[in-house]
Amino acid sequence: MKAGTGLLSALALFLLMGVVFTQRARPKKPTKRPATTRRPPVSQPEPVEPTDFPPPILGPPSIFPDCPRECFCSPSYPNSLNCENRNIRNIPVIPFRTHYLYLQNNYISEVTAEPFLNATEVRWVNLANNRIHRIDKQVFNKVPALLYLYVQQNQLKEVPSGLPTSLEQIRLGRNRISKIPSGAFSNMGNLTLLDLYYNQISDSDLGKNTFKDLKSLMQLNLAHNNLKKMPAGVPGSVIQLFLDKNRIDDIPKNYFEGLVHLAFVRLNYNQLNDKGVPKGVFNVSTLLDLQLSHNQLTTVPVINGHLEHLHLNHNSIESINGTQICPFNLQADMSDQNLLPRLRYLRLDGNHLSPPIPLDVIMCFRHLHSIVI
Numbered sequence: 626m627k628a629g630t631g632l633l634s635a636l637a638l639f640l641l642m643g644v645v646f647t648q649r650a651r652p653k654k655p656t657k658r659p660a661t662t663r664r665p666p667v668s669q670p671e672p673v674e675p676t677d678f679p680p681p682i683l684g685p686p687s688i689f690p691d692c693p694r695e696c697f698c699s700p701s702y703p704n705s706l707n708c709e710n711r712n713i714r715n716i717p718v719i720p721f722r723t724h725y726l727y728l729q730n731n732y733i734s735e736v737t738a739e740p741f742l743n744a745t746e747v748r749w750v751n752l753a754n755n756r757i758h759r760i761d762k763q764v765f766n767k768v769p770a771l772l773y774l775y776v777q778q779n780q781l782k783e784v785p786s787g788l789p790t791s792l793e794q795i796r797l798g799r800n801r802i803s804k805i806p807s808g809a810f811s812n813m814g815n816l817t818l819l820d821l822y823y824n825q826i827s828d829s830d831l832g833k834n835t836f837k838d839l840k841s842l843m844q845l846n847l848a849h850n851n852l853k854k855m856p857a858g859v860p861g862s863v864i865q866l867f868l869d870k871n872r873i874d875d876i877p878k879n880y881f882e883g884l885v886h887l888a889f890v891r892l893n894y895n896q897l898n899d900k901g902v903p904k905g906v907f908n909v910s911t912l913l914d915l916q917l918s919h920n921q922l923t924t925v926p927v928i929n930g931h932l933e934h935l936h937l938n939h940n941s942i943e944s945i946n947g948t949q950i951c952p953f954n955l956q957a958d959m960s961d962q963n964l965l966p967r968l969r970y971l972r973l974d975g976n977h978l979s980p981p982i983p984l985d986v987i988m989c990f991r992h993l994h995s996i997v998i
């Protein structure tokens with residue numbers, strides 16, 4: 626009864642580890658809605674024509690004579706200028722004392738240099754959720770110390786030119802960007818975050834040198850664009866690389882080799898199949914979190930023993946062999962904690978697998994807290 630005892634001890638081990646098997650609930654059939662006479666609430670349509678924009682809302686009286694009428698100037702925060710949510714169409718004249726400028730959720734369509742003539746101390750600008758389709762190059766000559774520029778959710782068709790080299794964060798997500806002028810990010814050695822999420826960027830818009838100068842970049846978000854290839858020239862400093870919702874079908878061998886800090890990779894919703902994933906391409910010792918859900922993989926890729934989270938849900942995986950996917954030799958001495966794979970979370974639902982999880986998977990990944998199949 627040797628096999629039987631082995632099985633029993635494996636089972637006991639599995640119980641001790643407290644692995645959570647989660648069987649995903651089948652989506653419920655939509656039940657018919659009860660007939661109702663009440664009509665759904667009609668939400669206010671977003672105004673299209675400038676003549677439809679509601680009138681600007683004026684701020685409270687201010688102790689600062691230079692406080693623009695549409696803004697709020699807090700006596701306790703003289704460096705902040707709060708002009709958000711006020712139906713503003715034109716940026717008011719920014720007082721010299723301003724370091725933090727809040728202009729989000731308005732109807733601004735253009736950013737010109739005039740309001741910034743005296744705003745040389747501005748560090749943060751939030752212009753999110755406006756109607757901006759143009760930012761004058763000259764604006765940035767006026768704000769040489771700018772650190773954060775947030776322009777997400779606007780109507781930009783290209784990355785603005787002449788951005789200051791002092792920038793640390795740029796958010797340009799949810800625009801219509803399909804053009805990155807050459808040198809757009811040159812000399813930005815302090816930039817840590819570049820968010821280009823949800824635009825219309827394709828492979829030809831990204832040159833080998835687009836990101837070349839970004840020696841401090843930690844997060845690059847190119848999710849939800851039109852990429853078919855992995856972006857070239859990603860700086861070696863990058864920790865988080867987000868590429869979900871593109872059409873990527875191939876990863877070059879050694880693609881991750883120079884990315885010696887890379888810890889988080891998201892490639893959910895792409896077109897990766899086994900052929901486009903070279904063996905061992907994800908065997909990267911710095912990776913902690915790898916997300917490959919909603920692709921077309923039929924096998925579990927080779928992973929590194931340091932990986933903690935792996936998302937493989939909604940692929941076409943038919944079987945897993947714990948002996949093959951185990952980053953370490955199952956027969957080796959498992960009492961050494963350093964030789965145990967660190968995988969804690971594994972998603973395999975939406976594949977062609979059904980429980981139970983093979984025992985060799987359980988035997989290998991002893992730190993697993995949760996596995997969804």
Ligand SMILES: *[C@@H]1O[C@H](CO)[C@@H](O)[C@H](O)[C@H]1NC(C)=O
Nearest residue numbers: 718719720721722742743744
């Ligand atoms: C610019 O700021 C300086 C310093 O606060 C001030 O003296 C000057 O009047 C300002 N100029 C304009 C055009 O607002």
Ligand SMILES: *[C@@H]1O[C@H](CO)[C@@H](O)[C@H](O)[C@H]1NC(C)=O
Nearest residue numbers: 789790791792812813814815
């Ligand atoms: C980058 O940051 C360093 C340290 O804060 C600073 O000295 C330097 O001037 C910055 N570079 C630019 C181009 O602003």
Ligand SMILES: *[C@@H]1O[C@H](CO)[C@@H](O)[C@H](O)[C@H]1NC(C)=O
Nearest residue numbers: 905908909910927928929952
């Ligand atoms: C994964 O990479 C490590 C080095 O980091 C290597 O020792 C190991 O053999 C590789 N695993 C596979 C299955 O190729």
Ligand SMILES: *[C@@H]1O[C@H](CO)[C@@H](O)[C@H](O)[C@H]1NC(C)=O
Nearest residue numbers: 945946947948949950983985
């Ligand atoms: C898993 O792979 C190992 C090594 O390649 C092999 O010996 C074993 O038979 C496989 N297990 C199953 C259930 O296919």
